Amino acid sequence: MAALTNDQVRSLDQARQRLLALHTSLIALRSEITTQNQLPSWPSLQTHANLISNNLQQIAAQLSEYQDLFKSTVAFPLPQFPGKERAFILETLLRTKLEPNIEDWIEEGGKIAAGQAKDSHSGLSAQERSALWQWAPGAANREARRQKWGADYTLEEKQRGIATVVTGLQRELIEPPDDEGDDEGDEEEEEEEYEESEEEDEDKMDVELTKSQTTAATSKTTTAISTTPNQMSVDKIHKIMVTGRGLG
Numbered sequence: 001m002a003a004l005t006n007d008q009v010r011s012l013d014q015a016r017q018r019l020l021a022l023h024t025s026l027i028a029l030r031s032e033i034t035t036q037n038q039l040p041s042w043p044s045l046q047t048h049a050n051l052i053s054n055n056l057q058q059i060a061a062q063l064s065e066y067q068d069l070f071k072s073t074v075a076f077p078l079p080q081f082p083g084k085e086r087a088f089i090l091e092t093l094l095r096t097k098l099e100p101n102i103e104d105w106i107e108e109g110g111k112i113a114a115g116q117a118k119d120s121h122s123g124l125s126a127q128e129r130s131a132l133w134q135w136a137p138g139a140a141n142r143e144a145r146r147q148k149w150g151a152d153y154t155l156e157e158k159q160r161g162i163a164t165v166v167t168g169l170q171r172e173l174i175e176p177p178d179d180e181g182d183d184e185g186d187e188e189e190e191e192e193e194y195e196e197s198e199e200e201d202e203d204k205m206d207v208e209l210t211k212s213q214t215t216a217a218t219s220k221t222t223t224a225i226s227t228t229p230n231q232m233s234v235d236k237i238h239k240i241m242v243t244g245r246g247l248g
Contacts, residue, residue, distance in 0.1 A: 004073070011066045012073070018062060022055040 004012075029048040032040050039045075063070065075093040077083060083090050098106070124132065146155060152173035157165050167173065 008066075008069055008073075011062070011069060015059070015062050015066070015070070018055060018059050022052065022059060025051045025055055 025048065029052070032044065032048070040048075077090055077094075081090070097103075152167065162173075
């Protein structure tokens with residue numbers, strides 16, 4: 001068996017250090033969650049998440065770069081290795097199969113990945129996107145008219161009771177006015193105006209289309225007339241046939 005080169009030994013040591021850093025990050029996160037009465041603050045959780053994510057990315061890159069080396073490398077103890085004192089480490093290094101709980105974990109992850117790949121959604125079709133764009137403006141407009149912009153509470157919160165609403169603001173908050181009846185009337189008027197504007201736009205489109213078609217037909221007729229050769233009278237044709245001369 002060939003001995004490892006210095007670069008190969010260095011890659012193994014880097015993988016060990018990165019795995020140790022990942023283990024330390026996970027232990028720190030678990031300790032902070034379990035030892036405190038309340039959950040850690042959001043910045044603290046975000047910091048732990050960033051560290052763990054960076055460690056995972058580095059380990060994945062390391063394993064991908066040296067995958068051939070890691071697959072073919074076999075660990076074996078030297079005679080001077082303290083097997084009795086370090087029996088646990090020796091068993092871990094010489095183990096040829098994964099532990100049962102790790103095998104179950106890998107199998108579960110494979111099933112989840114296969115299910116996600118099978119149920120992957122490619123997005124909306126062109127017809128669905130067109131229907132969505134036609135529905136969205138009217139729905140957004142109707143939803144916007146249900147609220148009172150400029151107030152600190154929504155109409156739904158006011159109907160349920162603003163005493164139970166927790167905003168975290170220290171200043172005096174503004175309540176929306178009670179003019180729901182006027183809102184309904186305004187909403188109906190705006191809907192009627194919206195429908196009328198749509199009808200006017202359709203009429204304009206029809207008129208413009210008719211004008212463009214008429215203009216195109218007129219231009220074609222003019223072109224046909226202009227390209228038609230001038231016709232000669234019967235007298236001129238008879239003169240050419242008798243004398244054999246063209247018109248001067």
